Amino acid sequence: MLHRPLPSPSALSSDCWTPFHARLHQLLQRRSLLPTRSRLLLAVSGGQDSLALVQLLRGLQPHWHWSLAIAHCDHGWRSDSTANAEHLRQLADQWQLPFYCQRSPEPPRSEAAARTWRYQVLEAIAADIDAALLVTGHTASDRAETLLYNLTRGSHLQGLASLRWQRSLSDRLTLVRPFLGFTRAETSKMVQQFQLPVWEDSTNRDRRFARNRLRLEVLPQLRQINPQCDRHLANTAELLADEADWLAELTEQVYQQSLSEKGLCRSQLAQQPIALQRRVLHAFLQDQLQRSPSTVQVEELRQLITAPQGSCSSSLPQRRVAVVAGDWLRLQSVDD
Ligand SMILES: Nc1ncnc2c1ncn2[C@@H]1O[C@H](COP(=O)(O)OP(=O)(O)OP(=O)(O)O)[C@@H](O)[C@H]1O
Known part of the structure; x- marks a missing residue:
């Protein structure tokens, strides 16, 4: 398990502008994902993707004038989960960002139960601080994995198109995934370049979970066939999402015309x-x-x-x- 010591505050400075910042800046302009001056609740696990997300958004903050806050959900699954949460609290302190953390009363019994609990907590925190946007660190590689995973289980078009750029969680909260524009290989480069103190989650290496086997065994094989396969698979999901939306509209029209x-x-x-x-x-x-x-x-x-x-x-x-x-x-x- 790799626990990097916290770097000096200067290494965590947000004032450097890199090609990664420029790309995210342009992507946000093109897709209008995170409007100027909005309050953003950043969901941070401590892994490489969400830490890289915070770093880039901090760098872009002076241009967009967002108000940023960090939320962490401690599932209590691992013996080091409290230490992970404490590590993030210190990091948020150094970054001078408000930090909200909640621990599950008892460890969730499955990945699905954990996700349900996590989103309940994140929604409650967002409501408390009046944030209308919840931002996660999902990447193009997560999108590729989701596409493959759903394919193996048999899926309709919507399932293959999943992990959208944004999704409504309630009347008051929208989930936004600006990092779908980057692969995990790129967030790994960000972590090195910005010396981010990633807290490695040992359960990510547990091959009993199908998602981990896809990430650790299947995708590396596919990258030998095409090194850009994460991006290609994610692009396929994107095209399918547009087609799924168009078909859903068409279905609704025909349904309404045929119904009496x-x-x-x-x-x-x-x-x-x-x-x-x-x-x-x-x-x-x-x-x-x-x-x-x-x-x-x-x-x-x-x-x-x-x-x-x-x-x-x-x-x-x-x-x-x-x-x-x-x-x-x-x-x-x-x-x-
Ligand atoms: N315990 C958590 N607390 C807060 N947010 C979380 C937590 N776990 C996941 N998330 C959010 O959901 C996103 C996707 O989660 P996933 O489980 O795929 O990633 P991870 O391996 O835990 O971490 P990361 O994506 O940061 O490398 C994360 O990027 C993060 O924004």
């Missing part, structure tokens, strides 16, 4: 490409059942678009079935 109190209009749906039929039927079932339908259920309904009068699907949740009534496809109780 009688059900879904079969002749309207029959004119649409199969991909749109599936999406509209998915939206219809989701609305009717208030839960995400399975692929099999959607496919069954798709067969009903051209099925004879009176045909019906097999039983759906809540003792319901889909039935063909003339030009309409509707859900009714199995008891009717």
Whole structure:
């Protein structure tokens, strides 16, 4: 485990301007991610990405006049987690930034539980300090990993397009990921160049976690095929995100056109490409059942678009079935 001593305050100075600062500055201008004078809550684990994020944002602060604060969530997972939090507190002191830290009452049982708890804490801190933007250090490499991970589990387009530049967490808080413009190899260079005291998380090396195996075993292999594969995979996710958004809009239009109190209009749906039929039927079932339908259920309904009068699907949740009534496809109780 590598714990670097805190460097002297001069090494942590934010006044140097590097090509990394210039790139982030331009990216923020182009994407309007972090408006001038906004209050930013920076989520910092102590790893290389989030420390590099703080360093660059501190450097850009005089140009954008943000008010910056740091938040750390201590999962209590590792024996050194309190020391990690204390290390960050001292660093925030040196950086003269407000520091907020919360420890989990008991260690979360899974990665997913940890993430849920972490975002609850971060949202509460953001509300306390009136910050509308929460900024994380997710990189293009995280985006590449997420794309690969979701592919291995089987995913629809939205899943492959995940890790967006921004995402709404609530009415009052937006999550922003400006570091998607950098790879992990680049944040590693930043850490060296700015002598940032990274606190290495030993669980990142634990190969029992699928994400770690992807990061430590699969991606290095893929980089032998193409050294730029992190960036290419992240760019693919970006293109897919635009296509997913466009398809979602189209789906909503067709759904609204085909829907009436009688059900879904079969002749309207029959004119649409199969991909749109599936999406509209998915939206219809989701609305009717208030839960995400399975692929099999959607496919069954798709067969009903051209099925004879009176045909019906097999039983759906809540003792319901889909039935063909003339030009309409509707859900009714199995008891009717
Ligand atoms: N314990 C935490 N407290 C606050 N923010 C966190 C914490 N863990 C993760 N984050 C935020 O979520 C981002 C992505 O988390 P992830 O687990 O992929 O990274 P990490 O390996 O923990 O650290 P880093 O991304 O800083 O190198 C981090 O960059 C950071 O902004």
